[in-house]
Amino acid sequence: MLLEFKTKNYKSFLEYADLIMTAAPKQKGLDYSLCREKIKGKEIRGLSTSILYGPNASGKTNIIGAMDALRAIVLRGNIRNTEEQIVPNPAAANLELIPNNQYGDDKPVEFVIEFTEGGYRIRYELVLYLGTFMEAAAKRRVVLEILTVNGETIFERNDHLKIGELKSISEYAQNDFSDNLLEIAENGLNPEELFLTNGFKLIYSGTFAKLITDWFANKFMVICRADSIQLIKRFSDPQKSAIYIEKTTNDAAKIFGINSNAVGYVVSDDESETRLCSIFKGLKNKKTVAIAADIFESYGTIRFITIFPLVIKALLTGAVLVVDEFDASIHPMALNSIINVFHNDDINVKHAQLIFNTHNPIFLNSNIFRRDEIKFVERDEETNQSILYALSDFGTTGDKGVRQHEDYMKNYFIGRYGAIKDIDFTPIFEELLGQGR
Numbered sequence: 001m002l003l004e005f006k007t008k009n010y011k012s013f014l015e016y017a018d019l020i021m022t023a024a025p026k027q028k029g030l031d032y033s034l035c036r037e038k039i040k041g042k043e044i045r046g047l048s049t050s051i052l053y054g055p056n057a058s059g060k061t062n063i064i065g066a067m068d069a070l071r072a073i074v075l076r077g078n079i080r081n082t083e084e085q086i087v088p089n090p091a092a093a094n095l096e097l098i099p100n101n102q103y104g105d106d107k108p109v110e111f112v113i114e115f116t117e118g119g120y121r122i123r124y125e126l127v128l129y130l131g132t133f134m135e136a137a138a139k140r141r142v143v144l145e146i147l148t149v150n151g152e153t154i155f156e157r158n159d160h161l162k163i164g165e166l167k168s169i170s171e172y173a174q175n176d177f178s179d180n181l182l183e184i185a186e187n188g189l190n191p192e193e194l195f196l197t198n199g200f201k202l203i204y205s206g207t208f209a210k211l212i213t214d215w216f217a218n219k220f221m222v223i224c225r226a227d228s229i230q231l232i233k234r235f236s237d238p239q240k241s242a243i244y245i246e247k248t249t250n251d252a253a254k255i256f257g258i259n260s261n262a263v264g265y266v267v268s269d270d271e272s273e274t275r276l277c278s279i280f281k282g283l284k285n286k287k288t289v290a291i292a293a294d295i296f297e298s299y300g301t302i303r304f305i306t307i308f309p310l311v312i313k314a315l316l317t318g319a320v321l322v323v324d325e326f327d328a329s330i331h332p333m334a335l336n337s338i339i340n341v342f343h344n345d346d347i348n349v350k351h352a353q354l355i356f357n358t359h360n361p362i363f364l365n366s367n368i369f370r371r372d373e374i375k376f377v378e379r380d381e382e383t384n385q386s387i388l389y390a391l392s393d394f395g396t397t398g399d400k401g402v403r404q405h406e407d408y409m410k411n412y413f414i415g416r417y418g419a420i421k422d423i424d425f426t427p428i429f430e431e432l433l434g435q436g437r
Helices: 060-076 179-187 199-204 206-219 247-256 299-317 332-343 408-413 426-435
Strands: 002-008 017-020 034-039 042-047 049-053 109-117 120-129 141-149 152-157 161-163 220-223 262-267 274-280 289-292 320-323 353-357 374-379 386-390
Touching (some): 002 042, 002 060, 017 060, 049 060, 049 332, 060 109, 060 120, 060 206, 060 353, 109 206, 120 206, 152 199, 161 179, 179 199, 199 206, 247 262, 274 299
Parallel strands (some): 049 353, 049 374, 220 320
Antiparallel strands (some): 002 017, 002 109, 034 042, 120 141, 141 152, 262 274, 274 289
């Protein structure tokens, strides 16, 4: 369960952007949507969803991109560029794209993430020197790296390395702490490599390092631009020309609305990859025919079929599903049903979470989201810097207070919460018409 994600000097966020996924103090209502977990006798109340609002180019996508970049860095274990081009978030592969492009000084990039896994509350902090924007030749280094578990520091790495007593993860420790091991670990530090996935993994606890990296790999599902997902299924023993129909996804697609009898996957010529197809049965020749889905189904239907397996995986594994433009081309009623599943503590028993950005104001509703689940991203027109804040930050009293049953949508459109921009294209057309006279 994700508790917090924080970044600094990532693209438009020159200062800290803090996405908090725990319940704000004194917030009431929709308590069934909270994920409750006890660690060391203390109850953690996590948010099952968060929704981000803001105008185009405000920085909403940058928050999701920052999550994706941290995930990529942790999984490859270093801050070197990778030859593999990561689309649509090239900053995860080419780190010189990360620093704020309006700031000329060598300000470091910071990431902080806190989550629960395996009965542990894990906090991982990274401060990275990546040079300035587009400075690909900068001599990169890890400035600070801290791993904290259940409130106890496991290691802190800056110019030197400090190892904690490892009591909180003693069952995972493969070696007892000693000055000799510390010297070996410190001498092996590479300024461009993470200690977590290198020295700590090799010397102190490979199994605990794996617990963390497995969470990033399997339970931190960050999708930058949902329309970029490629729906390719692989089967262990595929049969050529066979049609594979996944019952759960197919049932959901029928509820959503399809133009065929079913949707399934047809094995391609290489007998390993498949393509999504519309399946037609009971034709005059009594044959079953498969046609590429993008020929017969609507774009919205294909997007839904592409995303729904990720929703299933999140709910079955207790993962965090973060999606940019999750609701594009999908009817609000369908999306609202998905949100309700994450809010349903009888179904969401493994504490899965859903985070997405949107322009659809229908979800600005106190009957759908708590105030602490509604986030806003605003970008300053002069400095081009973004800030992130929650509706719950306004409090509940005073002139700027937001009460539980207020009309959130109306207040948003009159500018009470910020993160909205007046747009008028009339002068452009007036100028064009004037030129044509």
